[in-house]
Amino acid sequence: MYVSAKVATEKCIGCKICLSTCPEPNVFVYIKEEKKVQINEGRCKGCGLCVTVCPKQALSIGS
């Protein structure tokens, strides 16, 4: 089963903490206009570090 991080867009506040926590490059993309993050799921290894630091529980690991 392939797992990756998912973002609940309505909960995301654009604090960008996940961006400097992910060990994989170019997974998170910050959308400036909406002040939200987007996930490039093909690059995610599903380690879950971003989930542990998200202050709004907007991130989860799923398939």
Next chain:
Amino acid sequence: MNKGLVKISPCFEDVMPQEYKELVEKGSYGQDYGVADLGSFKELIEEHPLCAGCGLALSMRLILASLPNPESTIIVGSTGCSALAFSQVALHNIHSLFGNQNAVATGLKRALKLRFPDEIKDVVVIAGDGATADIGLDMVMQSWFRRENITTIMLDNEAYANTGGQESGMTAEKAVLNMAPKGKNFPKVNLADVAQVAGCAYVATCNPAKSRVLEKAVKRAILAAREIGPTYVQIYAPCPTNYKLKPDEVLATVKNREKEGTYPTGEFISAKAQELFESLEGGSK
């Protein structure tokens, strides 16, 4: 490196890989990007083969994002987990014999000084704890004694991680690893203190849980190495595979170790370096 070098020749646009095109369009060459801008530019590192949740990969990513002058930086690596990711880094890099990294960097820096006397060329050594504190300690120390203008960054995962988990000089006392089943029986080498005594102008110990602190330390180390002399940055990057951590426990481990005082962070700034940082925008950069 001339920024034009990464440009794609006309009519070759179709055959170049997507990642390369992104690097040309949104890369960080010639831009003043930092850790705060992550997510809005194409990073210098691409999909790497390191484990999920690897602290070393995270540190590497943060280091590459905080280089003050990526287009004219040459990184020198050494055997270890970090070297596995070097093929995916869009910077000039050299891989030499195990432990030889500081000797290679010394020659490189001297040659660059002669060849490009008017240009800034940063030579940054990024190596693991085995290459820096055990096998290459001779070369590392000698380069500090000679006051070479190079930055040494150690990614300390406290083990020889890609050969199955042997203890290294940087492993904490009594730590049990796959190939050290009885636990290590001498304390961790305090290389940060050794660096101070050996003549480094700037020494910092930090971890990837505090990305801004790490960015500041790397920037300061490179700027001080340009002007004054050798600098040393030690980054605690735990290995989830050999220390049997879950991938998502890596940052909690880092924070715990700092809280307990078993992996203290801090920095040492020599008087000369202090003057330099104060003259560069009040020491903030």
